[in-house]
Amino acid sequence: MAHMNRRLHSALMFALPLFGLLVFWELCIRILHVDARVFPSIEAVFTAGLQSVKDGSIFQHVAASLGRVAVGTVLAILVSVPLGVAMGLHPVVSEFLSPLFRFFSVLAGIAWIPIATLWFGYGFGAITFVIFNAVFFVVTYNTLLGVSSIPMPLRHAAASLGANGWTLLTQVILPGALPNIVTGVRTGLGFAWRGLIAAEMIATNVGLGYMLFLARDFYKTEVIVFGMIVIGLIWLVIDRLVLAPLERATIERWGLVRRA
Amino acid sequence: MKLLQHIWSIYLRSTARFPALRSFVPFIPLLIAWTLVTELAVFPRVFLPGPVDVVNAFGALTYKGVLTQYLEDSVVRLAVGATFGIALGIPLGVLVGLSDRVRQAVWPLLLFFQAIGDIAWLPILLVWFGFSLTTMTLVIVYTILFPIVLNTSLGVRSVSTDLHRAALSLGASKLRVIWEVVLPGALPNIMTGLRNGLGYGWRALIATEIIVGTSGIGFMMFDARRAGSVVEILLGMVVLGTLWYVVDSWVLAPIERATGKRWGLVTQ
Numbered sequence: 001m002a003h004m005n006r007r008l009h010s011a012l013m014f015a016l017p018l019f020g021l022l023v024f025w026e027l028c029i030r031i032l033h034v035d036a037r038v039f040p041s042i043e044a045v046f047t048a049g050l051q052s053v054k055d056g057s058i059f060q061h062v063a064a065s066l067g068r069v070a071v072g073t074v075l076a077i078l079v080s081v082p083l084g085v086a087m088g089l090h091p092v093v094s095e096f097l098s099p100l101f102r103f104f105s106v107l108a109g110i111a112w113i114p115i116a117t118l119w120f121g122y123g124f125g126a127i128t129f130v131i132f133n134a135v136f137f138v139v140t141y142n143t144l145l146g147v148s149s150i151p152m153p154l155r156h157a158a159a160s161l162g163a164n165g166w167t168l169l170t171q172v173i174l175p176g177a178l179p180n181i182v183t184g185v186r187t188g189l190g191f192a193w194r195g196l197i198a199a200e201m202i203a204t205n206v207g208l209g210y211m212l213f214l215a216r217d218f219y220k221t222e223v224i225v226f227g228m229i230v231i232g233l234i235w236l237v238i239d240r241l242v243l244a245p246l247e248r249a250t251i252e253r254w255g256l257v258r259r260a
Numbered sequence: 261m262k263l264l265q266h267i268w269s270i271y272l273r274s275t276a277r278f279p280a281l282r283s284f285v286p287f288i289p290l291l292i293a294w295t296l297v298t299e300l301a302v303f304p305r306v307f308l309p310g311p312v313d314v315v316n317a318f319g320a321l322t323y324k325g326v327l328t329q330y331l332e333d334s335v336v337r338l339a340v341g342a343t344f345g346i347a348l349g350i351p352l353g354v355l356v357g358l359s360d361r362v363r364q365a366v367w368p369l370l371l372f373f374q375a376i377g378d379i380a381w382l383p384i385l386l387v388w389f390g391f392s393l394t395t396m397t398l399v400i401v402y403t404i405l406f407p408i409v410l411n412t413s414l415g416v417r418s419v420s421t422d423l424h425r426a427a428l429s430l431g432a433s434k435l436r437v438i439w440e441v442v443l444p445g446a447l448p449n450i451m452t453g454l455r456n457g458l459g460y461g462w463r464a465l466i467a468t469e470i471i472v473g474t475s476g477i478g479f480m481m482f483d484a485r486r487a488g489s490v491v492e493i494l495l496g497m498v499v500l501g502t503l504w505y506v507v508d509s510w511v512l513a514p515i516e517r518a519t520g521k522r523w524g525l526v527t528q
Contacts, residue, residue, distance in 0.1 A: 013364055014367075014368045015368070016365075016368075017364075017365050017366065017367075017368045017369050018368050018369065018372065020365075021369060037387070038387070038388065095282070096286050097286060099282065099283045099284075099286045099287070100286045100287065100290060102505065102509065103287070103501055103502075103505050104501070106459075106501055106504045106505050106508060107497060107500060107501040107504070109463055110463045110464075110466045110467045110470075111463070111466050111478075111481075111496075111497055111500050111501070112497070113467075113470060113482075114470070114481040114482050114484065114485040114493045114496075115481075115485070115490065115493045115494070115497070117485060118307070118485055118488070118490060118493065119307060190460075191460075191463065193377065194377050194378065194379055194460070194463065194464070194467075195463070195467075197377065197379045197380050198379045198467035198470070198471070201379070201382070201383075201471055202470060202471065202482075209379075209380075212380065212382075212383040213383055215383065216383035216384070216386055216387055219387060221384060221387060224383050224384045224387070225384065227380070228376050228380050228381070228384070229376075231375075231376055231377065231380045232372055232373070232375040232376035232377070232380070233375070235375040235376075235377065236371065236372060236375040239375065240371065240375075
């Protein structure tokens with residue numbers, strides 16, 4: 001019971017500043033008489049939200065955006081983790097290749113939008129390519145780093161205790177590299193999500209980024225603000241409720257670095 | 261095989277003498293592969309020009325002064341954004357880190373606004389300020405600000421209370437504690453935040469230059485896309501990648517490592 005109360009209390013403390021922001025917003029609009037074309041009132045945003053729920057357009061945009069992210073990310077992880085592990089196993093190979101992957105992970109994401117739209121045309125292909133690209137290089141580079149940071153004595157110890165290749169891979173190398181892999185996925189997804197919004201503004205006719213950019217053409221600030229809130233909430237859920245706890249858990253369970 | 265082994269041994273020997281080579285030599289096989297792919301015409305040349313074409317385009321655009329002008333525009337925008345971001349972010353981060361009350365009040369807002377992300381602000385900023393420099397600068401400041409604030413407050417909180425008390429009991433004023441205990445203690449985190457922030461900010465810059473589109477490397481790439489000139493897009497990517505690679509691995513990463521070593525609390 002006390003535990004429940006504490007959780008409730010901390011949830012309330014978290015919600016309070018956000019509620020304060022809403023009050024501040026409403027007061028600003030009322031007192032300063034802000035033009036609806038500059039910034040919408042809470043009511044207008046709420047109505048716009050309700051409207052898009054009613055006609056189902058918001059679900060369409062969210063589904064399109066999330067679908068692109070899911071396809072691009074899953075494909076990228078499926079390719080990059082095995083590749084990163086394979087390259088990281090041999091210290092000489094990983095040392096030779098890491099500048100290359102560093103270069104491309106530095107470039108990953110938005111900088112590929114122009115060429116992606118040229119190669120794949122506007123639409124699903126180009127956007128998924130940008131997301132794939134943002135996740136792929138960052139995760140490969142991090143997996144490479146993670147695998148090559150496993151101390152050699154650990155691998156030798158497991159091998160001399162009779163572990164064969166497969167056991168070594170699943171019991172030593174993958175768990176050892178997991179914190180890095182998860183960190184890589186989190187960073188990569190961060191770039192991918194931003195890249196998605198940017199790419200959708202440029203190169204498509206459905207999705208959250210497109211919804212925002214279309215509303216801009218008609219000065220519909222209430223739709224823009226509603227879209228921003230949706231984008232913020234989705235990322236908050238993905239990052240804070242899924243990725244960050246996952247990262248913390250893997251680091252606690254398998255991490256080699258500890259805070260002094 | 262013999263030849264390859266010979267080349268490999270030369271590589272190992274020379275990198276042992278000049279470690280800087282390690283960040284260049286791996287690109288040579290990549291360039292060779294790229295040349296081969298284009299020479300064998302695996303993809304139509306219009307879609308994937310070779311390295312030589314890109315170098316030629318580099319020469320031509322530098323000669324016309326377009327490339328240098330655009331590069332200057334992009335770098336100046338990033339620098340202005342970073343300056344404002346640091347000037348706002350570090351004090352705010354220290355405040356959030358030091359005071360529990362401020363932290364309670366601001367933390368949820370910080371998380372929420374960080375989650376909205378830079379580029380999502382672009383449409384409404386365009387409504388407010390039009391296709392102008394203000395819009396671009398605001399997007400970049402916004403992007404750089406949050407990683408710095410979040411990391412600074414994390415760093416400030418990682419300085420143990422014992423150190424505060426020790427300094428205070430030795431007669432240091434509150435300001436001096438902040439200046440000589442809190443800030444140095446938080447410096448490794450601040451540097452990490454700056455590095456992350458610049459990484460995001462630089463991507464946001466490309467996106468805004470593509471969408472707002474008046475000048476800059478991002479604009480050059482998207483303008484080339486409209487004209488269907490893949491060479492200039494590739495050139496833009498190479499310039500961006502090289503520039504950021506050099507800045508990140510020769511400036512930011514060493515500073516981060518050095519501050520980590522000097523003031524860091526993390527041990528292996």
